[in-house]
Amino acid sequence: MIDFSLSPQQQIVREVAHQIAQTVLRPGSLQWDQQHRIPDEVLLQLSMLRGGFTQGEVPEEVGGEGEGVGAVPDRRHRSQANRIAVLGAEELAWGDASVLLSLPGPGLGGPPVRSMGTPEQRRRFFSVFQQPGLHYGAYALTEPGAGSDVAGIQTRCRKQGRYYLLSGRKCYITNGARADWVVVFATVDPALGRAGHRAFVVERGTPGFSVGKIERKMGLRASETAELIFEEARVPEENLLGGEEYYRGKEGFVGAMQTFDSTRPMVAAVGLGIARAAWEAARDFVRDHYLLSRPLPRYAQLAAQLAQDRRLLDAARLLCWRAAWMADEGLPNSKEASMAKAYAARVALRICAHAVDILGAHGLQTSQLVEKWYRDIKVFDIFEGTGQIQRIVISRRILREPPSF
Amino acid sequence: MHKAMISFALDDDQRLLQDTVRRFCREVLREQMRRHEQQGGLLPEVEQAFAELGLIDLELDEGLPHRTAALVHEELAWGDPGAAVALWTPHLCAGALRELGTPEQQARLLARLRRGPDQRYGRGAVAYAEGGPGQGATVAVPTRGGYVLSGTKRFVLHAPQAELTIVFAQLDGGCQGMGAFAIAGRPAADPQGSFRLGQRHELLGLRAAPAGELVLQEHLVPEEDRLRGGDDFCAAARRVFARAQLLTAARQVGLARAAYELALSYTQDRRAFGKPVAHFQAVAFALAEVHMEVESARWLLWQAAAEADAGRLDLALCAGAAAHACEAAFCAADWCVQLLGGAGFMEDFPAEKWLREAKALALVGGTPQLYEQIVAAQVLGQDPEGNPEGAGLPSPRLQPFLT
Numbered sequence: 071m072i073d074f075s076l077s078p079q080q081q082i083v084r085e086v087a088h089q090i091a092q093t094v095l096r097p098g099s100l101q102w103d104q105q106h107r108i109p110d111e112v113l114l115q116l117s118m119l120r121g122g123f124t125q126g127e128v129p130e131e132v133g134g135e136g137e138g139v140g141a142v143p144d145r146r147h148r149s150q151a152n153r154i155a156v157l158g159a160e161e162l163a164w165g166d167a168s169v170l171l172s173l174p175g176p177g178l179g180g181p182p183v184r185s186m187g188t189p190e191q192r193r194r195f196f197s198v199f200q201q202p203g204l205h206y207g208a209y210a211l212t213e214p215g216a217g218s219d220v221a222g223i224q225t226r227c228r229k230q231g232r233y234y235l236l237s238g239r240k241c242y243i244t245n246g247a248r249a250d251w252v253v254v255f256a257t258v259d260p261a262l263g264r265a266g267h268r269a270f271v272v273e274r275g276t277p278g279f280s281v282g283k284i285e286r287k288m289g290l291r292a293s294e295t296a297e298l299i300f301e302e303a304r305v306p307e308e309n310l311l312g313g314e315e316y317y318r319g320k321e322g323f324v325g326a327m328q329t330f331d332s333t334r335p336m337v338a339a340v341g342l343g344i345a346r347a348a349w350e351a352a353r354d355f356v357r358d359h360y361l362l363s364r365p366l367p368r369y370a371q372l373a374a375q376l377a378q379d380r381r382l383l384d385a386a387r388l389l390c391w392r393a394a395w396m397a398d399e400g401l402p403n404s405k406e407a408s409m410a411k412a413y414a415a416r417v418a419l420r421i422c423a424h425a426v427d428i429l430g431a432h433g434l435q436t437s438q439l440v441e442k443w444y445r446d447i448k449v450f451d452i453f454e455g456t457g458q459i460q461r462i463v464i465s466r467r468i469l470r471e472p473p474s475f
Numbered sequence: 476m477h478k479a480m481i482s483f484a485l486d487d488d489q490r491l492l493q494d495t496v497r498r499f500c501r502e503v504l505r506e507q508m509r510r511h512e513q514q515g516g517l518l519p520e521v522e523q524a525f526a527e528l529g530l531i532d533l534e535l536d537e538g539l540p541h542r543t544a545a546l547v548h549e550e551l552a553w554g555d556p557g558a559a560v561a562l563w564t565p566h567l568c569a570g571a572l573r574e575l576g577t578p579e580q581q582a583r584l585l586a587r588l589r590r591g592p593d594q595r596y597g598r599g600a601v602a603y604a605e606g607g608p609g610q611g612a613t614v615a616v617p618t619r620g621g622y623v624l625s626g627t628k629r630f631v632l633h634a635p636q637a638e639l640t641i642v643f644a645q646l647d648g649g650c651q652g653m654g655a656f657a658i659a660g661r662p663a664a665d666p667q668g669s670f671r672l673g674q675r676h677e678l679l680g681l682r683a684a685p686a687g688e689l690v691l692q693e694h695l696v697p698e699e700d701r702l703r704g705g706d707d708f709c710a711a712a713r714r715v716f717a718r719a720q721l722l723t724a725a726r727q728v729g730l731a732r733a734a735y736e737l738a739l740s741y742t743q744d745r746r747a748f749g750k751p752v753a754h755f756q757a758v759a760f761a762l763a764e765v766h767m768e769v770e771s772a773r774w775l776l777w778q779a780a781a782e783a784d785a786g787r788l789d790l791a792l793c794a795g796a797a798a799h800a801c802e803a804a805f806c807a808a809d810w811c812v813q814l815l816g817g818a819g820f821m822e823d824f825p826a827e828k829w830l831r832e833a834k835a836l837a838l839v840g841g842t843p844q845l846y847e848q849i850v851a852a853q854v855l856g857q858d859p860e861g862n863p864e865g866a867g868l869p870s871p872r873l874q875p876f877l878t
Contacts, residue, residue, distance in 0.1 A: 071486050072542050074778045075479040075785065153481050357855050370848075377850035381775070381795035388774035389767070391481050399484075413767050458760075465759035468766055470743055473754035 091165025099166040102292040152394035156339035163343025168292035179207030186311040208249035210240035227256035236300040246296030267322025269311040278303035289445035334407035335393040338414035341450035345418035348425035386414040405467040412460035415451040500554025511683040541780035552729030556832040557683035568599025575702035587639040597638030602628035604875030615644040621697040634687040655702040669694040680832030719840030720797035727800035734811035772803035794849035804833040
């Protein structure tokens with residue numbers, strides 16, 4: 071049944087997330103951005119609430135709340151997890167997107183462990199999130215020389231006895247420095263391309279594994295972005311996700327990509343949350359400042375722009391919901407996930423720019439959140455696959471024979 | 476009992492209906508597309524075949540649910556946007572009568588739209604726009620037992636064949652001063668008639684659906700045919716136009732999808748520089764872009780329709796869906812012509828027709844500028860034009876559009 075009303079559970083998630091965003095995240099947002107970090111006590115407080123709306127990033131079998139984002143439900147077993155996740159993400163990002171990226175939990179590392187890991191691995195790696203304190207997972211794919219071109223990663227893995235030795239560098243890794251473990255993609259031989267990829271869980275404290283520089287960024291400053299260095303890092307063989315028999319062909323590459331089917335709609339929703347915040351600020355500004363003081367023709371133009379932006383925001387949200395609904399239904403959604411991400415990023419960038427335009431110098435003052443949102447939003451057309459990569463994914467899937475561009 | 480939930484799933488009845496209409500469109504409308512356009516009307520057997528589907532009876536009996544209507548009109552416009560308009564004989568009238576008429580009026584006037592002895596449905600028309608050069612507003616002057624209507628209405632779809640016309644006229648100033656009147660029976664072709672056909676319009680697109688002027692010269696409408704719209708005429712009239720916008724949105728989505736599909740298949744068959752042109756990124760990315768516009772337009776339409784079905788018809792959602800669909804349709808049709816290159820400009824392919832019709836559909840039941848104003852009015856809680864009545868019901872004299 072075509073329906074866009076929220077289930078009671080979805081409604082609650084949205085309301086609770088909005089409450090938190092309004093009372094906790096928004097008030098701290100500017101300060102955390104300036105300090106380039108979020109206080110631990112805020113994150114601890116949030117980690118207790120988290121379970122409700124990320125709906126079991128931690129699987130049930132290790133005491134989590136059930137199947138979550140990245141889980142692959144079968145056709146009979148319907149889930150709401152992905153829809154809940156995008157609803158919650160939009161609201162929290164409306165408060166502060168950096169906090170959302172900094173929420174303790176497996177993060178982007180969750181989906182590959184869940185989909186590629188053996189039951190033993192899932193238990194071992196997820197159990198850490200049941201312990202008190204701040205615990206993170208991370209996902210390390212990008213390298214200085216391989217971003218969009220995932221097949222071109224150079225980080226090497228070589229078997230030695232009961233260990234794999236990993237050598238190389240990963241960059242721009244969210245929560246990379248504070249993660250308890252990182253899912254690292256490496257290759258047995260770059261010449262093999264995608265067939266050479268392997269996914270490892272590298273735990274903090276692994277000999278040969280160290281953190282390089284912590285990036286300073288244009289936006290999302292309170293979120294930690296780290297460089298990771300592997301110098302013959304000794305990773306036990308039982309940390310190869312899925313075990314050796316799992317890798318017959320391109321499973322490593324596919325596992326890396328599958329993560330995005332569930333995370334791209336999420337990321338799109340985060341971008342939408344920021345854009346909605348900016349849009350609301352612009353709307354309020356127009357209402358309060360223009361209505362009585364400016365000639366009507368100018369006002370009408372601004373009003374039309376706000377109307378247009380709101381409609382684009384709605385359109386982007388529905389593309390997100392569509393991709394999330396398909397994931398919940400167990401339908402393949404790579405194309406839709408990319409559409410949600412590509413469209414939301416484009417719309418969100420435009421809306422944040424409009425908000426700066428409308429507020430004028432007010433919007434550029436660093437005391438204003440609008441300035442921050444404008445900085446925060448840019449990366450949404452870059453990370454988790456650039457806008458161009460999304461368009462490659464979409465066009466390959468709509469064409470009869472996938473082209474090789 | 477249906478559980479509330481974000482869902483994009485069609486139910487079995489909807490899927491069946493969609494398949495049925497799709498087959499009719501592929502086998503009939505697509506085949507006769509150029510013929511319908513050239514002769515400015517439908518072949519009787521096509522009207523007959525569509526009548527067999529029973530959709531018009533559903534619309535007249537209780538009104539198609541908005542989501543079902545969205546699916547049906549998307550398919551019909553996919554087949555041929557012009558024929559889609561021409562085939563839908565009740566036009567906006569069934570919905571308008573439900574909003575504006577009393578139960579007695581509905582029963583009496585809807586009968587005009589039902590199948591006659593010749594097996595054809597009566598056609599409905601809505602006469603709204605006016606204001607040709609030097610022309611004043613259409614006015615209604617109360618008289619004993621009714622109203623005397625005078626003025627010229629323009630851009631009226633189905634005007635030449637209408638069996639029932641809903642005419643909007645000014646009783647007094649402003650929005651609340653507007654009134655709606657039902658006129659049963661065809662406009663006279665005779666130049667002396669008090670309710671007669673004026674000039675026939677030659678349209679950029681949608682030529683399968685004739686449109687023209689209607690001239691009212693001291694035409695008497697009995698009191699019982701004034702449609703008062705319950706307690707709040709303006710609010711009811713806005714809802715009529717909101718439904719018109721959903722219809723436009725559905726048709727534009729159908730047109731957009733048709734254009735997208737043609738561009739997608741043509742660019743994969745057409746080879747240049749040793750490979751299909753779709754395998755060049757400049758082309759592939761354009762296709763991806765168009766695909767996103769088409770899909771997002773459909774979901775906006777579905778959302779607005781689902782809200783309306785739940786009894787929450789939202790003017791801004793309807794207007795937003797229409798604005799977005801108009802943009803998507805123009806984008807898709809323009810890219811379709813562009814990607815077909817010279818072939819897109821020729822009448823051998825429907826691309827050029829779709830590009831003309833995307834523009835024409837953007838002028839049926841409102842304009843994208845009006846739609847943005849409706850959204851803006853809700854966003855800012857005020858009509859940006861400073862109209863104290865609030866936006867949503869356009870002046871018949873400003874920025875006229877086809878109804």
